[in-house]
Amino acid sequence: MSLxxxxxxxxxxxxxxxxxxxxxxxxxxxxxxxxxPQPNTDCVESDSADDATAADTDVSPGEKEDIELLEQxxxxxxxxxxxxxxxxxxxxxQCAPRKETKEGMQAFAxxxxxxTTTRSTSKSASLxxxxxxxxxxxxxxxxxxxxxxxxNPGHHKTSIHRNMIQNCLVSSAGIVxxxxxxxxQQAVSASGCVDPGQLHTSAxxxxxxxxxxxxxxxxxxxxxxxxxxxxSNNTAPVSHTAESGAPCLPQQNxxxxxxxxxxxxxxxxxxxxxxxxAASQRxxxxxxxxxxxxxxxxxxxxxxxxxPDQTRALVDRLTHQGYDLIQHCQxxxxxxxxxxxxxxxxxxxxxxxxxxxxxxLQNFAGQVKQEWEAWDRxxxxxxCLCPTRANSVWSNGMVAPLPPTVTYTTEAELRELEKLRxxxxxxxxxxxxxxxxxxxxxxxxxxxxPGPGCPxxxxxxxxxxxxxxxxxxxxxxxxxxxxx
Amino acid sequence: MRRSKAAVSVEVRQVIGALCxxxxxxxxxxxxxxxTFRRAKxxxxxxxxxQFWQLLTxxxxxxxxxxxxxxxQLEGVSKHRKLVAAGLWQTxxxxxxxxxxxxxxxxxxxxFSSRDLLLALGWLLATGTLEKLLTHRVQQMxxxxxxxxxxxxxxSSELQLHSASLRKLQWLIGSLxxxxxxxxxxxxxxxxxxxxVLFAILQTSVSSPDQSSTxxxxxxxxxxxxxxxxxxxxxxxxxxNVFWTWMDSVVDCxxxxxxxxxxxxxxxxxxxxxxxGNRGLEKFEDMILRLPRGQKGQRRGRGDAEDRGExxxxxxxxxxxxxxxxxxxxxxxxxxxxxxYRAKLQTEKPIKRGFxxxxxxxxxxxxxxxxxxxxxxxLLLHAEALLLERRDRQRLANRxxxxxxxxxxxxxxxxxx
Numbered sequence: 001m002s003l004x005x006x007x008x009x010x011x012x013x014x015x016x017x018x019x020x021x022x023x024x025x026x027x028x029x030x031x032x033x034x035x036x037p038q039p040n041t042d043c044v045e046s047d048s049a050d051d052a053t054a055a056d057t058d059v060s061p062g063e064k065e066d067i068e069l070l071e072q073x074x075x076x077x078x079x080x081x082x083x084x085x086x087x088x089x090x091x092x093x094q095c096a097p098r099k100e101t102k103e104g105m106q107a108f109a110x111x112x113x114x115x116t117t118t119r120s121t122s123k124s125a126s127l128x129x130x131x132x133x134x135x136x137x138x139x140x141x142x143x144x145x146x147x148x149x150x151x152n153p154g155h156h157k158t159s160i161h162r163n164m165i166q167n168c169l170v171s172s173a174g175i176v177x178x179x180x181x182x183x184x185q186q187a188v189s190a191s192g193c194v195d196p197g198q199l200h201t202s203a204x205x206x207x208x209x210x211x212x213x214x215x216x217x218x219x220x221x222x223x224x225x226x227x228x229x230x231x232s233n234n235t236a237p238v239s240h241t242a243e244s245g246a247p248c249l250p251q252q253n254x255x256x257x258x259x260x261x262x263x264x265x266x267x268x269x270x271x272x273x274x275x276x277x278a279a280s281q282r283x284x285x286x287x288x289x290x291x292x293x294x295x296x297x298x299x300x301x302x303x304x305x306x307x308p309d310q311t312r313a314l315v316d317r318l319t320h321q322g323y324d325l326i327q328h329c330q331x332x333x334x335x336x337x338x339x340x341x342x343x344x345x346x347x348x349x350x351x352x353x354x355x356x357x358x359x360x361l362q363n364f365a366g367q368v369k370q371e372w373e374a375w376d377r378x379x380x381x382x383x384c385l386c387p388t389r390a391n392s393v394w395s396n397g398m399v400a401p402l403p404p405t406v407t408y409t410t411e412a413e414l415r416e417l418e419k420l421r422x423x424x425x426x427x428x429x430x431x432x433x434x435x436x437x438x439x440x441x442x443x444x445x446x447x448x449x450p451g452p453g454c455p456x457x458x459x460x461x462x463x464x465x466x467x468x469x470x471x472x473x474x475x476x477x478x479x480x481x482x483x484x
Numbered sequence: 485m486r487r488s489k490a491a492v493s494v495e496v497r498q499v500i501g502a503l504c505x506x507x508x509x510x511x512x513x514x515x516x517x518x519x520t521f522r523r524a525k526x527x528x529x530x531x532x533x534x535q536f537w538q539l540l541t542x543x544x545x546x547x548x549x550x551x552x553x554x555x556x557q558l559e560g561v562s563k564h565r566k567l568v569a570a571g572l573w574q575t576x577x578x579x580x581x582x583x584x585x586x587x588x589x590x591x592x593x594x595x596f597s598s599r600d601l602l603l604a605l606g607w608l609l610a611t612g613t614l615e616k617l618l619t620h621r622v623q624q625m626x627x628x629x630x631x632x633x634x635x636x637x638x639x640s641s642e643l644q645l646h647s648a649s650l651r652k653l654q655w656l657i658g659s660l661x662x663x664x665x666x667x668x669x670x671x672x673x674x675x676x677x678x679x680x681v682l683f684a685i686l687q688t689s690v691s692s693p694d695q696s697s698t699x700x701x702x703x704x705x706x707x708x709x710x711x712x713x714x715x716x717x718x719x720x721x722x723x724x725n726v727f728w729t730w731m732d733s734v735v736d737c738x739x740x741x742x743x744x745x746x747x748x749x750x751x752x753x754x755x756x757x758x759x760x761g762n763r764g765l766e767k768f769e770d771m772i773l774r775l776p777r778g779q780k781g782q783r784r785g786r787g788d789a790e791d792r793g794e795x796x797x798x799x800x801x802x803x804x805x806x807x808x809x810x811x812x813x814x815x816x817x818x819x820x821x822x823x824x825y826r827a828k829l830q831t832e833k834p835i836k837r838g839f840x841x842x843x844x845x846x847x848x849x850x851x852x853x854x855x856x857x858x859x860x861x862x863l864l865l866h867a868e869a870l871l872l873e874r875r876d877r878q879r880l881a882n883r884x885x886x887x888x889x890x891x892x893x894x895x896x897x898x899x900x901x
Contacts, residue, residue, distance in 0.1 A: 011663055263700055280721040280722075303578055308573065319771050328877070334885065355777075358775045360811045403629065408830065
């Protein structure tokens with residue numbers, strides 16, 4: 001396996017996590033939108049406003065710049081490709097063509113993203129995902145200029161735009177379809193953002209049937225389009241039932257508030273139940289321990305204590321501690337070699353302490369190894385003894401407790417907690433990779449012996465920066481050709 | 485107070501009914517009826533055994549104790565047997581039919597019966613499988629949990645890298661960093677919304693919004709199921725002890741049977757390779773070999789004495805590795821943080837529970853069910869500091885080594901940034 005593929009895998013898992021977070025974000029938005037009273041009743045305007053703000057908050061300023069630059073570049077490419085120059089755009093209204101080109105660019109970017117190689121796909125795929133909301137925004141604002149768009153003298157351009165919009169929706173449909181079935185509701189509500197886009201597309205559908213084969217073949221979005229068509233423009237609801245296919249009318253005030261109240265009371269009930277469950281965990285259960293002792297008495301004499309899972313976790317933990325200790329000592333020695341004047345008494349004492357700890361670790365590790373081997377002797381087919389990071393095995397090992405509850409009082413606390421969690425996870429990932437890099441490169445490095453033939457300078461530079469600076473800064477390597 | 489046998493048996497049946505309801509509420513499909521349990525105690529025959537095989541298999545698969553991929557090729561009874569055997573071993577259970585059943589299909593000389601399966605089930609329940617099932621189900625159904633962040637790639641031991649692809653590697657690492665930053669910002673957004681949702685739960689606004697949504701309806705259904713699950717669990721906890729008393733009687737029945745010769749050692753010495761390959765102990769042993777050696781004489785003396793002491797302990801059977809020796813436990817180690825947890829917004833002032841702010845917890849407390857976020861934050865900060873220290877130390881060592889290496893080369897001079 002190549003180190004490159006490992007890093008690529010890590011990137012993929014990051015992206016998968018991003019998709020999951022995005023799902024949760026949409027779900028929470030949906031819930032909040034329903035549960036908290038909305039000030040305005042006109043949904044279409046609020047939808048597009050929401051989408052605008054949503055799109056804005058999704059994209060940070062730095063990324064916005066990137067997207068602008070990309071759009072400009074793609075705009076140029078489109079001009080070259082379609083043969084339309086900036087001069088032809090002057091024939092239309094000022095605002096409309098700019099927005100149309102913009103949406104065309106975005107759709108073009110999305111469709112391009114489907115075709116290009118891995119490097120740019122990763123970027124434009126993420127762009128396409130963000131921009132599946134953008135067509136909604138820009139298209140809804142061009143709804144008024146729909147008439148002028150269809151009468152665009154550049155018919156060539158319109159059909160390309162149409163194809164691109166549909167391709168963009170196809171790609172968003174494709175992306176949306178990857179979510180598990182349970183989240184199909186959210187997929188439908190995601191399409192709520194693209195709702196005005198559906199109206200636009202459906203309008204085109206009715207005009208030009210040849211393009212129908214392209215897109216929206218019998219999936220949720222298609223049904224959504226069919227549903228949203230008959231509903232009046234003023235009260236297009238945010239989400240609609242995909243399964244029933246019935247047009248979603250705004251509910252009566254009574255049932256809606258009932259539902260919210262019901263949800264609230266259910267959630268509060270759940271909280272209370274959790275508290276009781278947590279309290280029940282604290283009570284000891286003598287019958288259970290008695291039963292376990294009796295069963296243990298039937299085990300053979302040399303049956304190890306605990307369980308293989310505990311031993312696995314212990315081996316993993318000891319391995320990490322051991323490597324940590326080794327690294328401590330090594331670094332200490334290297335630093336002492338470099339600066340001999342600072343290597344004095346305190347260094348000696350810590351070194352001795354480390355050696356004692358190392359001896360202790362060795363003995364303990366011997367015991368653990370014996371235990372591991374004992375488990376291995378009894379291992380049936382399919383049992384696993386690979387050291388693994390302990391997930392649900394605690395130091396007392398017996399009962400894997402339920403998810404704990406973290407209580408907080410201010411939003412800032414929760415945000416800090418989550419930020420730290422993510423930072424620690426990312427840091428672990430980074431260190432994992434750096435360790436793998438070191439392991440991979442060290443045999444190559446040790447083969448660079450002094451002698452005739454100059455090794456590749458750029459390779460040395462790169463390796464130094466990767467291993468010594470985390471890839472952030474680079475050294476300078478100078479050829480010293482003066483004879484000493 | 486002597487109770488009539490009938491009353492006891494009715495109570496037992498109710499308790500087992502509670503257990504079955506709980507198991508069903510966790511999403512298991514193969515839960516037998518309470519009567520089947522009773523029949524199993526007295527050896528119910530193949531039909532009863534079948535039901536219990538199914539139950540054990542589905543429990544082990546749902547909780548992830550046994551990875552499913554290892555058993556996909558097998559079918560039928562042998563699949564159940566092997567899967568259950570592996571799963572039970574994984575939790576530290578021993579029984580003759582678990583380890584000795586390589587050759588015989590139907591069991592060991594007719595001694596195997598559904599009672600053995602019942603005992604195995606009891607063991608699983610005693611070692612916390614119910615809680616695992618509960619956690620698994622809660623994770624499936626609850627949308628507002630704080631979930632784990634799985635970003636660590638699996639590494640195999642042999643990795644290659646061509647020097648020509650160093651540039652691409654640098655680009656990929658930069659790209660990974662960018663993805664990490666995106667993750668951080670998205671997480672921030674999500675947390676903000678999560679707080680808003682948790683806040684909305686606690687509100688008692690009277691104004692009625694004018695729209696309903698299917699998402700909320702689905703939410704209500706899920707939360708209702710969760711509430712049912714939690715209630716079933718609470719019911720079970722209240723009557724748990726009766727169940728264990730009954731299981732004791734099952735053990736009695738089992739032990740009064742003519743006892744089969746207990747194997748005192750493993751059946752055969754073949755080490756079976758687990759599906760991950762055989763890398764199990766390599767890294768561990770490598771670490772032991774590379775540990776810094778102290779002054780030989782001193783260490784050997786102490787080491788020998790300790791070895792002799794430990795060897796004596798070992799012969800008694802099962803050395804106790806549950807507690808670490810003192811110096812070792814003082815070594816900094818990454819706290820094992822839980823994977824999933826609930827966030828709870830407290831609007832009223834929390835009751836002081838004697839938590840002294842000066843105490844910095846270095847590891848997750850033994851059985852925490854509720855933790856103030858400040859404590860959790862402290863733990864995470866501690867973990868982050870450890871990791872950063874480790875990383876910087878490694879980088880320093882790398883730098884020094886590389887500088888040394890380039891220094892040995894005649895014509896090159898390395899100027900660090």
